[in-house]
Amino acid sequence: NHTSIREAGGIPPLLMLLSASDTKPAVTDAAVAALGALAASTANHAQLAAGVVGGGSAVESVVKVLLARPSEAAAATAAHALAQLSRSAVSAAAVCYGGGVAAIVHILNISQKGASVVHPGALRGAVDALGQLAARHEEAAHVRDGHGAKALVALLKTTLAAAGDGGTEAQSKAYELATAIVSALCNLAAQPACAEDVCESGGVAALVALCIPRHPCAADAAAALCNLAATGVYASHVREAGGIAKLVFLCQGCTAEVAHKAAGALCNLACTDPESRAQIRDHGGIGALVKLLHNHRAASVAARAAAIYAMAAVAELAKEETAQEVIRNEMGFKPIGAMLAEVEREAGGLTDGTAYALDAVTELATNPHNRDELRSAGVLRPLVLILQLEGEEAVPTAAFALHKLAANAGNEGAIRKAGGIRPLVDLLVRRGEVLMSALGALYNLACTDELNRSAIREAGGIRHLVRLVRDFRDGSPLHNEVQERAAAALFNLAASPTNDEAMAEAIPFLLELCKPLRADGVDAAKSKDPKKAGAAKATVAKFAMAAESAAGALRNLACSPENQRRIREADGFAVLLKLLEAGHETPAAQHGAASLINLLYKNAVNQCDVLRTIAVAKRGTPAGFAHLDKTLLLVAEVRQREAHGHSEASGFFHPEMSNAEVEKYAREAQSVLKTKKAAPKAAGAAAKGGKGAAAAAGRGGRGKGNVPGRGGRK
16 A cells, blocks of 8 residues: 555645644644555655655654644654654655754653653654664764764663563563663664764663663663674773673573673673773683583574674683683683584685684684694694685684694694695695795694605695795795795704605705805894994894704705715805804804714715815814814814725725825814814714714704794784
């Protein structure tokens, strides 16, 4: 009938009747009722808002009736009509610009003079109209400017007071009106421009007071507090009004709908107001939220929503170590892992629940004490699956979590068994944070596990790492860090003899990384000129980690006879001897010394070459390298004897040197090494070697987690 009346031209006559000055009250009542009924259909709103020439719009007519109140029935019908017209954008704007907000607020204000002043129907219609207008940003501004929040809060207080004094029927009606008022305040609280008015009008205290289990308004009050808490400044109002304890209580033993809204409020408080996190923890909020996590697969939509909001809150709270301990004590890891595992059943990417679970796992994984329990909670396989989701924004977060989890001996093999190594290797072609996390994860996985080192090689990881060390040049601030982490991963991979051949191509580029850390840079860093010293310190710090890892990798590779040759042919002796000038306290120089010792071990050609290098340069090793010095002197003595014909051993000839040259270089190198300045206390004890042979330094790797981590997803 609504459509038929509009199409038959029935709206203009109704508007004309309302605009006429001589229309009888009974006719006015009927016309307003008809307009209210027509306004129930949004298809009629455009014509009702536009009105007719000489008759005005429906909004103007209804506002006129509402203010004049020719009868209480007409006022109630007019308020109801305004509520209907406030439902669509075209007519809601007409309500605001047609004086509707002022008329509605007027009705709310005069109702404070007594229960019988305004018809209950008019009051309810006025509240519903403000609630509808408050749901839209532009119209909400009109409600704010018309002091709608203040009127709603005042009405809420008197309504609740009346409910306490009346009988059962009166209470029921009062709570119905109170629920509508709280719903309108909830909509206003969702508008940043209006939230301040809700707070200044005393709305927060009124809403907090309603957060009582089984109270009819509890769910809407919690939802309003949730909206206010979305902004930090208003979240503090909720905290200061004692809202946290009430919201935590609502999460326990209430309906799923109430728990859903309360968990959302706690989530926003944890996100926007750091001071609220401690209160949530102290009021038992973490335990209450953890219990809600178990409902993530419940049949009830509200229960599942409560679990999702609870997970979001837990993820935010997990940023603090004290909260992590509570989560662990409350047995929260298993439900977090269970929600993350939902990714195995989801298609098309992560849902909100799994995304929040991923955030929680990432925060928890930064704490070494949590990593065993996270593995037991089953998070590794889901994280690996997320790495393989095409175009998924969560891939960097999952990679970061695996990076941290891999810094745990129990997780090394578990990540490999979960299929994690190849997806991590595949990420080495990416850029930015995801590349950094993948490098960190592979570095940790290669720390002690031989099977992991082989798996990384078989997945093509060494080839990618060599490429990054060789030519990573994207101009980003991560440039040096990428090379640094790639070199660190190669260092650990080189601890496995089975990787020697695969890593051979890395040797020239590892030597290149050792070059920037020179004595000139270290000495300049000690300059009395602040500007010069500052620049030099920055340079040393910039390259120190990469040089340390590169030298460590060379130390490991130098245990292989073939790689001993390759390092020699790449002019490795000159580079490594120069690296020693960075100082014996420098880790890179220490690895450089160990590299030289390994290069000399049972390799006569290398021994002759390094002696020639020292003799020609007339420069020995810097102070502090006692083990290397003893090795070099032993080598010089043996080579001199052999070249002179006093050794029983035979066949130790350099292809490019005569015996006389070997003897000459050995004698001169021995002289240089013996006449250098006195050294401070040696960095380490000299290793014993057999007659005629230098002792090897052996292989080594970097410890877990020494590559610094980067920030997680919020």
